[in-house]
Amino acid sequence: MVVPLPCGLGPECLLPKNGLSVSFAAENPNLGTWKLNEAKSMFSPGPPKKTTTIVNEAAGASVKVTTDGTSSDGKTVHTEWTGKFAGKDYSVTGSADTDSREYTQVNAHSTTFANKKDGKVMLSGKIVVVADGKSRAATVSGTDSSGEGHQHRGL
Numbered sequence: 805m806v807v808p809l810p811c812g813l814g815p816e817c818l819l820p821k822n823g824l825s826v827s828f829a830a831e832n833p834n835l836g837t838w839k840l841n842e843a844k845s846m847f848s849p850g851p852p853k854k855t856t857t858i859v860n861e862a863a864g865a866s867v868k869v870t871t872d873g874t875s876s877d878g879k880t881v882h883t884e885w886t887g888k889f890a891g892k893d894y895s896v897t898g899s900a901d902t903d904s905r906e907y908t909q910v911n912a913h914s915t916t917f918a919n920k921k922d923g924k925v926m927l928s929g930k931i932v933v934v935a936d937g938k939s940r941a942a943t944v945s946g947t948d949s950s951g952e953g954h955q956h957r958g959l
């Protein structure tokens with residue numbers, strides 16, 4: 805059985821960075837454009853997402869996370885989240901599997917997150933931006949709506 809990530813194509817995928825377009829990004833290594841490297845990522849159960857791009861950008865005192873791509877079953881995915889990396893739930897739009905997400909900034913290069921549906925954690929993980937700021941790794945685990953567990957490591 806192929807199980808798509810329950811968050812749509814959220815920030816949980818490990819992605820190399822395309823570059824920064826916002827001056828604030830130099831202060832926050834989490835900001836920028838990230839693209840999934842399918843060849844270096846692991847999805848269990850598989851197959852991986854396709855053409856996933858995540859843009860983290862400053863939005864006033866908050867961060868806006870926009871995810872675009874194609875799921876493993878060929879469906880177009882677009883999600884948006886705006887909030888602070890302070891451990892508080894903020895709404896997610898564009899996903900049938902997630903209605904809120906919270907991020908917690910662990911340190912300058914590490915962030916944890918949890919995607920929730922009706923208050924229940926469906927997916928959680930940790931994102932680490934490497935020291936050079938050009939790539940990040942995400943380790944993710946969760947349970948889909950049918951109760952099947954999954955683990956992913958994205959690069």
